[in-house]
Amino acid sequence: MEKSKPNTKHLEFDLPKLHNLTMADQVELKLREYFKKKAFKPGDLLPKELEIAAALGVSRNIVREALSRLKALGLVETKKKRGMILAEPDILGSFEKVLDPLIMPDSTLYDIFGLRLVLEMGLADVLYMYKTEQDMQELEKIVIKEKPDSEKFRIKNEIAFHGKLYAMTNNHTLMRFQSLLLPLFDYVVAFEKDHYKPGGVSHADLLEILRNGSVEDFRKGMRLHLEPHFAWLEHIKTK
Amino acid sequence: MEKSKPNTKHLEFDLPKLHNLTMADQVELKLREYFKKKAFKPGDLLPKELEIAAALGVSRNIVREALSRLKALGLVETKKKRGMILAEPDILGSFEKVLDPLIMPDSTLYDIFGLRLVLEMGLADVLYMYKTEQDMQELEKIVIKEKPDSEKFRIKNEIAFHGKLYAMTNNHTLMRFQSLLLPLFDYVVAFEKDHYKPGGVSHADLLEILRNGSVEDFRKGMRLHLEPHFAWLEHIKTK
DNA sequence: GCTATTCTTTTTGTACTACATATTTTGATT
DNA sequence: AATCAAAATATGTAGTACAAAAAGAATAGC
Secondary structure: OOOOOHHHHHHOOOHHHHHHOOHHHHHHHHHHHHHHHOOOOOOOEOOOHHHHHHHHOOOHHHHHHHHHHHHHOOOEEEEOOOEEEEOOOOOOHHHHHHOOHHHOOHHHHHHHHHHHHHHHHHHHHHHHHHOOHHHHHHHHHHHHOOOOOOHHHHHHHHHHHHHHHHHHOOOHHHHHHHHHHHHHHHHHHHHHHHHOOOOOOOHHHHHHHHHHOOHHHHHHHHHHHOHHHHHHHHHHHOO | OOOOOOOHHHOOOOOHHHOOOOHHHHHHHHHHHHHHHOOOOOOOEOOOHHHHHHHHOOOHHHHHHHHHHHHHOOOEEEEOOOEEEEOOOOOOHHHHHHOOHHHOOHHHHHHHHHHHHHHHHHHHHHHHHHOOHHHHHHHHHHHHOOOOOOHHHHHHHHHHHHHHHHHHOOOHHHHHHHHHHHHHHHHHHHHHHHHOOOOOOOHHHHHHHHHHOOHHHHHHHHHHHOHHHHHHHHHHHOO
């Protein structure tokens, strides 16, 4: 809990703390400031490594380490041997690189599972704002193809149907966010499997509500559809 | 799709220039693989830079660049002059470093605003699962302190009340996620200001519902509370 | 005079060396 | 045996050198 560092704000006073920052750290910060101050836009050419090194009075090695970090975060890109440019911002790009269920504590995995439930329950209003007849038809196609027999197909159906719901929000960030989180659910689903029972509301039911029902109906329907997952969340809550 | 290289095994023969990947890129990947394969746990000491360099047949420079990237992503930490360790995973750590409204396209900003609405609408069920009497009392304190006069205080109240709601979910990841997204809302709120009208349901109303109402009541209440924001979303949707 | 080709320059990518500094370990002295 | 000092260790930083590729400049051909 207290491991996070909210106290970086009054770091200016603590001189020794500032010295705890390596040169590469400082250069990284300086570069971020610089890009902001100069209002660099995506595609703009950045200063050359040697220029930066000379301007900041550090070796080119350090500059390269700092730039390497910014590259890892997706903030800059190297255009072959031509120079470096500010990259098209993608807030989920770096997120993607860290999402690995194998190195993630179970608590975070559970958190993300809860996050998914919150998201799906919250979709209703935005869905009703953007849904089109064509969306309905595509959802219908997905529902028709569903085969209730195999466990493997069940998960595939889940992904297709719910993925389409996210896509219907016209919210590209939300869509990608969901698709990034998706692989993690497999792990939770594996834990959950023993307790899983299908909810009382099917995908076909949800589609029917989406066509002829109100937003409130859909929220209730989605809640019932997700009931098994909520039950599982309740189950692990006590532990 | 076919960009991934399964043939890194006999990479010794290929001239490195055949790949678009730089040495630092490759070392970064190799290290990620290695940590996974060896099932490193947080706190474990990593091999020394020179050992890695020797093992992979690259210079120490390259290894340092790769490690620097993993550091930027929060995957490894350096313990001063003692060695490097695998860091406590924090999926939002790198996310935080990229969130800067100044370098973000407006479309993403809108997406995140929509994401917020989805989250808040979805909170209800989890809230009712975890809420305690103490939470109610703390919410009450926040509501009582509200002063309806100043615009500045209004935003502060918003943050306090809604932040507390997130905290009540006992979902640490969700909590941090919201607090990271919060600064971005200021920008949207600035756009939105001209159109803003208080919703029909106040924080006090929401608290009352939370105490004595059902989950459905709360969802409806929250929807009305957020009505101005939804209206704005509807407004920018057409553009 | 204009276009195509070649040469030169520029800039990133990589390697190697050297040394500083802090931490741990080892060794020596009382 | 305990304390303090010195050595060993590993990261942090600086600097040089060169390769490779792309852009720009210069030259040759029509």
